[in-house]
Amino acid sequence: MQTVTCDMDRCFLCRNCIPEWKQLIGLQKNTLNIRKGRPLFREGEKVEGLFFLYSGTVKVHILWTDEKEMILRFARPGDIVGYRGLGGDVYPVSATALEDSVVCFVSAEFFEATLRTNPSLTYTLMHLYAGELQKTERRLRDLVHKEVKSRVAAALLEISDLFGLDKDRYISVTLTRQDIASYAGTRYETVFKFFAELERGKVISTEGKRIRINKPERLRVLVG
Amino acid sequence: MQTVTCDMDRCFLCRNCIPEWKQLIGLQKNTLNIRKGRPLFREGEKVEGLFFLYSGTVKVHILWTDEKEMILRFARPGDIVGYRGLGGDVYPVSATALEDSVVCFVSAEFFEATLRTNPSLTYTLMHLYAGELQKTERRLRDLVHKEVKSRVAAALLEISDLFGLDKDRYISVTLTRQDIASYAGTRYETVFKFFAELERGKVISTEGKRIRINKPERLRVLVG
DNA sequence: CGAATTATTGAGAGCAATCAACTGATGTGG
DNA sequence: CCACATCAGTTGATTGCTCTCAATAATTCG
Numbered sequence: 269m270q271t272v273t274c275d276m277d278r279c280f281l282c283r284n285c286i287p288e289w290k291q292l293i294g295l296q297k298n299t300l301n302i303r304k305g306r307p308l309f310r311e312g313e314k315v316e317g318l319f320f321l322y323s324g325t326v327k328v329h330i331l332w333t334d335e336k337e338m339i340l341r342f343a344r345p346g347d348i349v350g351y352r353g354l355g356g357d358v359y360p361v362s363a364t365a366l367e368d369s370v371v372c373f374v375s376a377e378f379f380e381a382t383l384r385t386n387p388s389l390t391y392t393l394m395h396l397y398a399g400e401l402q403k404t405e406r407r408l409r410d411l412v413h414k415e416v417k418s419r420v421a422a423a424l425l426e427i428s429d430l431f432g433l434d435k436d437r438y439i440s441v442t443l444t445r446q447d448i449a450s451y452a453g454t455r456y457e458t459v460f461k462f463f464a465e466l467e468r469g470k471v472i473s474t475e476g477k478r479i480r481i482n483k484p485e486r487l488r489v490l491v492g
Numbered sequence: 493m494q495t496v497t498c499d500m501d502r503c504f505l506c507r508n509c510i511p512e513w514k515q516l517i518g519l520q521k522n523t524l525n526i527r528k529g530r531p532l533f534r535e536g537e538k539v540e541g542l543f544f545l546y547s548g549t550v551k552v553h554i555l556w557t558d559e560k561e562m563i564l565r566f567a568r569p570g571d572i573v574g575y576r577g578l579g580g581d582v583y584p585v586s587a588t589a590l591e592d593s594v595v596c597f598v599s600a601e602f603f604e605a606t607l608r609t610n611p612s613l614t615y616t617l618m619h620l621y622a623g624e625l626q627k628t629e630r631r632l633r634d635l636v637h638k639e640v641k642s643r644v645a646a647a648l649l650e651i652s653d654l655f656g657l658d659k660d661r662y663i664s665v666t667l668t669r670q671d672i673a674s675y676a677g678t679r680y681e682t683v684f685k686f687f688a689e690l691e692r693g694k695v696i697s698t699e700g701k702r703i704r705i706n707k708p709e710r711l712r713v714l715v716g
Numbered sequence: 717c718g719a720a721t722t723a724t725t726g727a728g729a730g731c732a733a734t735c736a737a738c739t740g741a742t743g744t745g746g
Numbered sequence: 747c748c749a750c751a752t753c754a755g756t757t758g759a760t761t762g763c764t765c766t767c768a769a770t771a772a773t774t775c776g
Binding site for chain 1: 554556560562564575576578579580584585607611614615617618619621622623624625626628629630631632633635636637677
C-alpha cells in the first residue's frame with residue numbers, strides 16, 4: 269500500500285496524502301468562499317459532497333433545538349469536512365464557518381469514484397474515521413465522569429493543541445464563549461464564570477498544564 | 493466494487509459480507525471460548541488482533557477509574573470487536589464477555605494483510621467506522637441535552653432494537669442494572685429508582701414508545 | 717444457620733442550569 | 747449634545763436534578 273510523504277506544510281487526510289488525489293482535488297477547481305457564520309451544509313440536507321478546507325476555521329456541530337447545539341469538532345486548514353455524510357442520504361451534522369473560509373468542494377459521486385479506483389485513499393480515510401471515533405469515545409467518557417470545570421479546561425487545552433499558540437502564546441483562533449461552552453457541553457454562563465475565576469488568578473491545574481485567561485476572546489495557555 | 497449478498501442469517505461487517513473474507517476467517521480456526529465476565533482484551537494492552545463474535549454478548553467499555561466505566565456499545569453474534577485498535581499500538585477500550593461467548597480471533601497482521609489485498613473489505617470497514625462515529629456523536633449530544641430518565645429510556649429502546657424481543661416481548665438479553673447505568677451514563681441507584689417508577693405504573697413516553705419493567709434483570713418493552 | 721454480599725430505599729449535599737437583575741456600550745432621534 | 751432605547755455582557759440568587767451516602771432488607775453461599 270503506497271503512502272508517500274509530501275512537501276506540503278499541512279495536507280489533507282492527516283498528512284498521509286496521496287499525490288494523485290491531491291492532483292484530482294486541484295483539477296476540481298471548485299473553490300468557494302464562505303463568509304463567517306455561513307453554513308457549509310446543514311443537518312438533514314441532502315448530501316452533495318465534501319469540503320476541503322484551504323483557509324479559515326469551521327465548526328462541525330449537531331443540533332438539539334434552536335439555540336442549543338453541541339460542537340463536535342473544529343476544522344482548520346488542511347482538514348476535510350462533510351465526510352460523515354458519505355454513504356448516507358442526508359448530513360447527520362452541520363458545518364458552519366467561524367471565520368471567512370476558503371474551501372474546495374468535491375461532489376460525493378466524484379469522491380466515491382475516486383475511492384473505488386484508489387484503495388490507498390480508502391485505507392487512509394478508514395483511519396481518519398477510526399481516529400475520530402476514538403476521540404469521540406473519549407469525549408463521551410469525559411462528559412460522564414468529569415465535572416464542568418475540568419471539561420472546559422480540557423476543551424481549552426485541546427483547542428490550543430489544535431490551533432497552536434501565536435508568538436505571545438495566545439491561542440491562534442478567535443472563539444466565542446458560547447462556542448467553547450457548546451464544545452465542552454455546558455452553558456455560556458458557566459464558561460463565563462469559570463473564566464472569571466481564572467482571571468482572578470485562581471489557577472487550575474489540568475494534566476500538568478496551567479491555564480490563564482488574559483482578555484475576553486483571547487486565551488493564553490501557560491504550560492506549567 | 494464488488495458487494496455480494498450472502499445466505500448467512502447474520503454476517504460480519506454489517507451484512508455487507510465478502511465471500512473470500514468469510515472463507516479466510518473460516519481457515520483461521522482460532523475459535524476461543526470466553527467465559528462470562530472474562531475480558532477479550534483490556535484498555536492499554538498491546539493490540540494483538542480482532543475478535544469475530546459467533547455467539548454470546550460482549551460489552552465494549554472505556555475505563556475512568558476502577559468501579560467507574562462507560563459502556564460504549566454492546567456486540568452480538570455477527571459483530572466484530574477490537575477494530576478500534578487497528579492502526580494503534582494499544583487498545584483504546586476494553587471488551588468483556590457479558591455471557592459465555594465464542595469468538596474467532598484474527599491477528600492484526602493477518603487482518604492488515606487482508607485489507608491490503610481486498611479493497612472491498614477496506615471500503616466496508618470504512619463504512620463500519622463511519623456508522624459507529626455517527627452513533628457515538630448522537631450519544632454525545634444526548635448526554636449533554638437529555639436528562640437522565642430520558643437517557644435510560646433511550647438506552648432501553650436501543651438495547652431492545654439491538655437484541656430484539658423474544659416471544660413474550662422481553663428483551664432477549666440479560667443485563668445488570670449496573671450495565672444499563674454505565675451505558676446510559678448514570679449511576680446504579682438512579683437506574684434502580686427509575687425502574688421502580690416504571691413498575692409503579694408511571695408510564696414514560698419516549699419516541700412514541702412505552703416502556704414497562706416486569707422483573708429485575710428482565711425487561712419488557714411495550715410499543716405503544 | 718450465620719456471614720457476606722447484593723438489593724432497596726430514604727435523606728442530604730452539591731453542582732450546574734436557569735432566571736432575572738444590573739451594567740455599560742452603542743445607537744438613534746430630537 | 748443629550749436623553750433614551752436597545753442589546754450584549756456580567757453577575758448573583760434560586761432551583762432542581764442527580765449523585766452520594768448510609769441504613770435497612772433480602773438473598774446467596776458456605
